[in-house]
Amino acid sequence: MIKIKAKDVDVFYGKKQALFNISLDIEENQVTALIGPSGCGKSTFLRCLNRMNDVIDICSVKGKILINDFNINDKSCDVVRLREKIGMVFQKPNPFPKTLYENVSYGPTIHGMAQSKQEMDEIVETSLKKAALWKEVKDRLHEPGTGLSGGQQQRLCIARAISVRPEVILMDEPCSALDPIATAQIEELIDELKKEHTIIIVTHSMAQAARVSQHTGFFHLGQLIEHGSTDKIFKNPDNTKTQDYITGRFG
Amino acid sequence: MNLILFTFIVLLGFTSYYFGRKKAYSIQSTKKRLTALPQFYGYYLAIWCAIPAFIIFSLWAIFEPTIVKLLILSDYSNQGYLDDELNLIYEKTKALSRGQFTGEITPFIKASAEKYLSLRSIAQSSKAVIVLSIIIASVAYAYKRISSNSRTREPVEKFLNAVLFTASLAAILTTVGIVFSLIFQTIDFFKVIPLFDFVFGTHWYPAKAFVRDSSEALDPTMYSDTFGAVPIFAGTFFIAFIAMCVAIPIGLMSGIYLAEYASYKVRQYAKPLIEILAGIPTVVYGFFAALTVGPFLKELGTSMGLEVSAESALAAGGVMGIMIIPFISSLSDDVITSVPQSLRDGSYAMGATKSETIKRVIFPAALPGIVGSILLGVSRAIGETMIVVMASGLAANLTLNPLESTSTITAQIVVILIGDQAFGDPKTQAAFALGMSLFLVTLCLNIVALRVVKKYREKYE
Numbered sequence A: 001m002i003k004i005k006a007k008d009v010d011v012f013y014g015k016k017q018a019l020f021n022i023s024l025d026i027e028e029n030q031v032t033a034l035i036g037p038s039g040c041g042k043s044t045f046l047r048c049l050n051r052m053n054d055v056i057d058i059c060s061v062k063g064k065i066l067i068n069d070f071n072i073n074d075k076s077c078d079v080v081r082l083r084e085k086i087g088m089v090f091q092k093p094n095p096f097p098k099t100l101y102e103n104v105s106y107g108p109t110i111h112g113m114a115q116s117k118q119e120m121d122e123i124v125e126t127s128l129k130k131a132a133l134w135k136e137v138k139d140r141l142h143e144p145g146t147g148l149s150g151g152q153q154q155r156l157c158i159a160r161a162i163s164v165r166p167e168v169i170l171m172d173e174p175c176s177a178l179d180p181i182a183t184a185q186i187e188e189l190i191d192e193l194k195k196e197h198t199i200i201i202v203t204h205s206m207a208q209a210a211r212v213s214q215h216t217g218f219f220h221l222g223q224l225i226e227h228g229s230t231d232k233i234f235k236n237p238d239n240t241k242t243q244d245y246i247t248g249r250f251g
Numbered sequence B: 001m002n003l004i005l006f007t008f009i010v011l012l013g014f015t016s017y018y019f020g021r022k023k024a025y026s027i028q029s030t031k032k033r034l035t036a037l038p039q040f041y042g043y044y045l046a047i048w049c050a051i052p053a054f055i056i057f058s059l060w061a062i063f064e065p066t067i068v069k070l071l072i073l074s075d076y077s078n079q080g081y082l083d084d085e086l087n088l089i090y091e092k093t094k095a096l097s098r099g100q101f102t103g104e105i106t107p108f109i110k111a112s113a114e115k116y117l118s119l120r121s122i123a124q125s126s127k128a129v130i131v132l133s134i135i136i137a138s139v140a141y142a143y144k145r146i147s148s149n150s151r152t153r154e155p156v157e158k159f160l161n162a163v164l165f166t167a168s169l170a171a172i173l174t175t176v177g178i179v180f181s182l183i184f185q186t187i188d189f190f191k192v193i194p195l196f197d198f199v200f201g202t203h204w205y206p207a208k209a210f211v212r213d214s215s216e217a218l219d220p221t222m223y224s225d226t227f228g229a230v231p232i233f234a235g236t237f238f239i240a241f242i243a244m245c246v247a248i249p250i251g252l253m254s255g256i257y258l259a260e261y262a263s264y265k266v267r268q269y270a271k272p273l274i275e276i277l278a279g280i281p282t283v284v285y286g287f288f289a290a291l292t293v294g295p296f297l298k299e300l301g302t303s304m305g306l307e308v309s310a311e312s313a314l315a316a317g318g319v320m321g322i323m324i325i326p327f328i329s330s331l332s333d334d335v336i337t338s339v340p341q342s343l344r345d346g347s348y349a350m351g352a353t354k355s356e357t358i359k360r361v362i363f364p365a366a367l368p369g370i371v372g373s374i375l376l377g378v379s380r381a382i383g384e385t386m387i388v389v390m391a392s393g394l395a396a397n398l399t400l401n402p403l404e405s406t407s408t409i410t411a412q413i414v415v416i417l418i419g420d421q422a423f424g425d426p427k428t429q430a431a432f433a434l435g436m437s438l439f440l441v442t443l444c445l446n447i448v449a450l451r452v453v454k455k456y457r458e459k460y461e
């Protein structure tokens, strides 16, 4: 099943074009990895999918992005609803300077998802459980989220993202600020999450892409050079640039 | 004379810098590696010039007058003069030598004045000779000593450290000095006026103290019910309160607008424009309040059938609030802008709108800093003088009606200290007591404000 269909997407920062004619299909309930040297436009593409580029004044996006066959670049698209469906986890853990509980209940509060305190408690608990953080923090839900370790903070951000039951989760280098153990925990988590969510992850680690993803897209200088199943991209790429990048000859 | 000498020393300093550097270059040209950059050799020599000069100048400044005075007065010793009379003679001598003496010139004084002048000129020329020779000697000594492996960088850095330390010490000592002068006068004041009367008395009427003839003995009972500070403390806080009612909402909202909503272009022009408000002298705000706002309020009030005094707390407080707007707006703009963008992104990505993000994430995160900026604003409101003096009157009414006139601590200090003042008079000392209370209040506010701001910083850095 195809969840997201990008068609001829161009992105400009002011006059400078950052993405050229990107067309990419993303499979439901699978993990798609976006790889490529830094500055090639991976984050930019990811931010197109939940219209986060709107926040940047000089950024303009052209082309169609269909999610459930609905073009999110259309004027009639309600960004608030869109972002409820498409969650995002950032490179650097960014918990709000509030308690753990308030961090997780933030989305459900905004979208009016809980009718009672009890319901909210349940949402918070299941989100934290799904993010594999519940055991570590269940006794300190009312302490500030900024007091956790880096890996815990990132899992808190994941809990925050899944609290509104998004269909898609976008992850922009979620492990680049973490140590190997925390990275392994997050990777395990991603594998678990793909049962219920479609996941798109940007990563600079080839090994990570190979471990967690089923599909991979390779970006270079704002172009999508090649995409396909992770197996194929890593074992037998069609394009020599992909080959060079995967074998570490440039990067 | 001193100026010429000084110029000469400065020139010497530059010359020694030049020679120090030159020597360093010449050492370098022999392919030896220096322990520091050539400039350091120059600075090093210049310091060898500056320090002796400074020491000799200060010693001279301390001892010359005393020694000259001793020498002059030695002519008058053993003649049965009292100390006071000797001092007077010395003052006359000095005045005569400057040609400013108006009394009768006795031959003794004349002789002394001549001696004074000759002593001074001897002192001056010997100072010049000593300073120059010592400087030249010390620079020459240092010049001979520096070599490829002499340490010049460390002394230069140490010297800079000492200079900077002295500068900050001067600032601190001045503050301490001011506080001490306040403390002693305040203690004297409370010897006459009981602390209880000052803190809890409800009548502030220093004019009563003006009528005292200073030759009469001081009678504390005369001041009962004169220096009760309650009305002016109340007035101070009341006017500050009115000011903050104007400044907080407007300042905060414009700060939020500038930080979150204004486009880059608008911000570029609006921010300096708002900061112009902060640059207007308070006396201009004062006559704006007294001549424009006050009469306007009075007219408006009368047309509505209200009794409004031309000098009202409302006019003063309102204009003071306008004066404080830029502080609050600019500071809260800064704290809001310094909330990390990643928090905004996090909130937007959850589907929050701009106003929700501001209300739920940015404002709470910036709150400590905003509170800090408000407290700084309050301490400005409490310390503001000119607007109150001009627009709210000088009569210390105990009232909570914003349409009447009230007075503040600062305005009363002005009232007390304008015109003739006698030191040691309770009336004058009352100003010190008020100054002390004002200082304590603003000090507490500033400490709290800085604490809060610091705590906020720690959270994000």
Ligand SMILES: Nc1ncnc2c1ncn2[C@@H]1O[C@H](COP(=O)(O)OP(=O)(O)O)[C@@H](O)[C@H]1O
Binding pocket: A013, A018, A036, A037, A038, A039, A040, A041, A042, A043, A044, A045, A056
């Ligand atoms: N906010 C921005 N303003 C201007 N240019 C940007 C901005 N963000 C990214 N870019 C430019 O877009 C290009 C792609 O950036 P990005 O998507 O962040 O790359 P990646 O995530 O692959 O490292 C880069 O050349 C970068 O300079």
Ligand SMILES: [Mg+2]
Binding pocket: A042, A043, A044, A172
């Ligand atoms: Mg990136």
